[in-house]
Amino acid sequence: MKKEILYLKIAGIIEQQILSGTLRLGDKLPSIRTLQKVYNVSINTVRQAFLELESKSLIEPRPKSGYYVSKASQRKFSLPSVIILESLQKEQYPEHLFLKTFASSENTDITHFSLGLPEKSLLPIAQLNKSVTTVMRSLANGGATYESVQGNLNFRRTVARWAFMLEGKVTEDDVIATSGAMNGMFTCLMAVTKPGDKVAVESPAYFGILKMINAMGLEAVEIPSDPSTGLDLEALKKVLPVISACCFVVNFNNPLGTLMPDDHKKELVKMLTEWDIPLVENDIFRNVYYGAERPKPCKAFDQAGIVMLVNSISKTLAPGYRLGWIIPGKYKDKIIQQKLIQTLSTPALYQEAISHFLENGRYDHHLRTFRKIVQNNCLKLQQGIEDYFPDNTKVSQPEGGFMVWLELDKKIDTVKLFDMAIRRNITFAPGRMFTQYNQYNNCMRLNFAMEWTDKVNSDLKTLGEIASNW
Amino acid sequence: MKKEILYLKIAGIIEQQILSGTLRLGDKLPSIRTLQKVYNVSINTVRQAFLELESKSLIEPRPKSGYYVSKASQRKFSLPSVIILESLQKEQYPEHLFLKTFASSENTDITHFSLGLPEKSLLPIAQLNKSVTTVMRSLANGGATYESVQGNLNFRRTVARWAFMLEGKVTEDDVIATSGAMNGMFTCLMAVTKPGDKVAVESPAYFGILKMINAMGLEAVEIPSDPSTGLDLEALKKVLPVISACCFVVNFNNPLGTLMPDDHKKELVKMLTEWDIPLVENDIFRNVYYGAERPKPCKAFDQAGIVMLVNSISKTLAPGYRLGWIIPGKYKDKIIQQKLIQTLSTPALYQEAISHFLENGRYDHHLRTFRKIVQNNCLKLQQGIEDYFPDNTKVSQPEGGFMVWLELDKKIDTVKLFDMAIRRNITFAPGRMFTQYNQYNNCMRLNFAMEWTDKVNSDLKTLGEIASNW
Structure with missing residues (x-):
């Protein structure tokens, strides 16, 4: 059996145990060495299986202790709806929405859940500058x-x-x-x-x-x-x-x-x-x-x-x-x-x-850090949504990248929600921007490639409260 | 009378004297001070008039001596024809010609009269590098x-x-x-x-x-x-x-x-x-x-x-x-x-x-040098065309830039001429590239923004000889 399929198979078995309740919140998983013997595979294969489960937020490592079934595994988020387009009429693209959403992009007082980019503190700027300076010297004709x-x-x-x-x-x-x-x-x-x-x-x-x-x-x-x-x-x-x-x-x-x-x-x-x-x-x-x-x-x-x-x-x-x-x-x-x-x-x-x-x-090194940060942020964001947003909020489950898509209650208009949020110095991308149709009006995209400070957390809370008080 | 018009008027009078033969090849022009008094204008106005005449290659300065009627003033180049398009049929753009002309652009053994750019030796690369390095330090987020x-x-x-x-x-x-x-x-x-x-x-x-x-x-x-x-x-x-x-x-x-x-x-x-x-x-x-x-x-x-x-x-x-x-x-x-x-x-x-x-x-400073070089090259190129090319060659008279357009005898096919020239490590841009019609087949564009070395001059001679032996 190919190694690739092997680790996914093991991850699948453990996932099943978590979903069925055989393994419960806070349970410690068997050690890597134990599982290696149980399944007669390499240590690396077990590690990959654990990484896979971690990426799905089903388990989490604790320092010097091992892997545990994570709180996130218990979340019962519904996924956003599959979209049916047939009954919709095309509308003019909401240009004003685009302008509104990004008008304040440069304002550093604002928490920008709206942007499509990582916050600059996550970029390896000093190291990039070094590379630029180094190659400047050797570049033919500058x-x-x-x-x-x-x-x-x-x-x-x-x-x-x-x-x-x-x-x-x-x-x-x-x-x-x-x-x-x-x-x-x-x-x-x-x-x-x-x-x-x-x-x-x-x-x-x-x-x-x-x-x-x-x-x-x-x-x-x-x-x-x-x-x-x-x-x-x-x-x-x-x-x-x-x-x-x-x-x-x-x-x-x-x-x-x-x-x-x-x-x-x-x-x-x-x-x-x-x-x-x-x-x-x-x-x-x-x-x-x-x-x-x-x-x-x-x-x-x-x-x-x-x-x-x-x-x-x-x-x-x-x-x-x-x-x-x-x-x-x-x-x-x-x-x-x-x-x-x-x-x-x-x-x-x-x-x-x-x-x-x-x-x-340097890229490999940077990517390892970067991935860890955004994956952690993803968990914190999902935790925040669970804690602060209405119960019927649906959330996409990203397996990579740094964007998440929220579907709120049908009655919530995220363009109006944006107007309220920006007054509290918070932005996000309203769902209506992501289509030519009159739809996704109760949706929003949040970017989480940023330093996850207390302020960010409290701004997420504010956003959730505005939605909860609709 | 506006200063602008004044210097052009004085330049016009002297030009007339040259064209009519009142001032002849090698004649020394009156001094700037003399003309200042004659026309009752500022020294600067006379200088501008001289610059104007120099730009038309009618006069040339000699160090520590003054201005003389130049050899170039005696040239009786015909200008290329005014084009009549009405009788022409559109043809497919000669893509192969474009590829052929620029295939060897990187080859430094070749004298490239073909390019649309100044040779790198005319660019202020060291000074530009300094500016890049300076701003790198102060640039927000690099x-x-x-x-x-x-x-x-x-x-x-x-x-x-x-x-x-x-x-x-x-x-x-x-x-x-x-x-x-x-x-x-x-x-x-x-x-x-x-x-x-x-x-x-x-x-x-x-x-x-x-x-x-x-x-x-x-x-x-x-x-x-x-x-x-x-x-x-x-x-x-x-x-x-x-x-x-x-x-x-x-x-x-x-x-x-x-x-x-x-x-x-x-x-x-x-x-x-x-x-x-x-x-x-x-x-x-x-x-x-x-x-x-x-x-x-x-x-x-x-x-x-x-x-x-x-x-x-x-x-x-x-x-x-x-x-x-x-x-x-x-x-x-x-x-x-x-x-x-x-x-x-x-x-x-x-x-x-x-x-x-x-x-x-720095740009102003660079431009003064750059203009002088290309203007001098323009005179040398025209001299070379007079010396080496067939008598019936027609030449455009650029008043700026660094391109000149040659119209050769109707029987000369400049695409074939290119094939012969490239074997001697010389390129130019065949006229056919500059139109969608089957015309300009006897024309070529030459770029003269380069260091005008003996090799360049001898390559121009070679080009002229190929055309003369057609």
Whole structure:
């Protein structure tokens, strides 16, 4: 049996014991050595199983003692609803909501649950500065002359080396540097669509992609998502005949945080290959996994080259560098043509600096810390929601990333709730921003990539109280 | 009488004396003091008149001696033809030609008359590095966090201060940072056109803009240009009813180097205002003027806000920084919306570095040196063409920038000439790249922003010999 399946199997058995009450809140789990003997597996396999359970908040480690069934395992949160779109009418995109939500982004007095980025205290700024300063000295012509259109060679090599989930299939020839992931998605869509085309997105969808599709004269087709498995493949299948391209985030989707199972990814790629429909796969959250393993992208199952994998360093390192990349599949030439007319080339300095940072193992080190912080925050946030929010609040269960999606009572209008919250110096992203339809009006997205101070906790409490007093 | 007109009047009188033979090759001109008394003007006015004449290569200074009628004044180059397009059929854009011309751009053994950029030895790389290092220290968060969508405030203020030809009308609110001028033009066109729209360009046109228009699903309408006054306004007038936007370079147009007279600029803006047609004005060469004064952009005559002025630092400072800006007129909101979906923001570091460089007077200093070098090269190139090229070669007379356009004998195919030249390690840009029609097959663009070594001169000779032996 493959090691991968083994640890999941063990995790599954223990999960079953917790859910059935065989193991109860506060119970100590058998030691790693005991389980190793019981299941006749390696210590590492048991560790992976424990990590998997920890990522689902079922167990928690206590220093110098071992693993215990966690309080979080007892939570009976309902997941947000699976969305049915058929009866809805499209409405004008609520531009004013977007402006309102982000008008105060720079204000440091405000607790921003609204943003799509990690708070700067979580970014390794001093170390990045060191890499920039180091490469500045060695950079040919100080970066004043053009890079190749496709991107800096060192950077492309580094990205290729890091793309290990693609089983070594990626070389530097398969990487195109971009000005961040938004620019990557824009370039991909420019390469494979023309105005009037229909583009499938998950619903709820990241508002940036809805705005992009709209501004490009394309039409977004929202596909319902299941909060535990992601995109509804059956719903997608029905609309494929009219779809020209897809834009999905299968690993820790924004805003739900859902991880699509591998067999769904395989099926998705198979369906799109049959129809020869290009998939723009936005994979910016993949490195922020809570489980034992970095999940696979759809690209890993792509034989025909229909997947354009888009990524960036914005979610974990330096959003301001505006640096991302595309692994373009069979659309490489079209994408390079687009880059040629849009930006010509990407500045060398940050490409070299990020190569330097990654090649020196600093990224790995940073990611371990970063993941631990956001995963801990996720638990604290869920605890806070349980403590402060109305009982009928539904919460998505992110398995990675740093976003959570709340569905409140139908009567609660989160746009009005926003107006009340901002007066208390708290922001979040109202649900209505994540769709073109008149829906998700009782939903909100919360970002938890921040220092989890007492103030943050008390602001979460305030938010819960406003909702409770509705 | 205004000072501006006074020096041009005096220059005009002396020019007439040279053209009529009153002043002959090698004659010494009266001293500045003498002319000051003769015309009862300031010393400065006479100096400006001399600069004007020097920029037209009519006179030349000799160290410690004064000004002399130059050899170049005696040249009887014909200007390239004014283009008539009516009888021509559109053809597929010669993509292979583009690839061929730039395939060897990185090869330093080759003399690249083909490029659109200054050779790196003419860029102030060490000083730019100093500015980058200086601002790195003071930059908030090391530039790791987002800049505002519109651009870094210091940078926008600096650009606004430098836009002095717009008579102080520009503030930091009127500036949007971009990833270079190509990205600026792309963003402007995305904001004001939709696929299928017709966009007017000068003919011959910079191939980058032809490729861009084509890749965006727009249609380029080539407007004939007069090699001494630029765009043919009468020809433009006829097509205005079907035009959705214009993309022009009125100051030292690429490839001709033509400067459009101010009254033509005024007339152009008036015509476009009447039709409410947006003008994307690419003004990247304006600072590389040979005459006494920096010319005005069309934007200076724009009351209605129809002109989007696009600029960058790529032609004089650091192409690799990919930094430019737009002064967007009434299309500001649309352009910011486009930037939001295309790149979100522009990295802070280079914006701060360029502000620092400009505010410390380094740009002014660099420009004085840079202009002198390219103007001298222009004279040497013209001398070389006179010495080495066939007698019937026609040459544009650039008044700024660093490009010249050659029209050779009708029988000479410059694509074939390129194939012969590249074998001798010499490149240039074949004329066919600058149009969608089957024309300019006997033309070429030469870039002269390089160190004018003996090798460059001998390579120019080789080029002339290939043409002479056709």
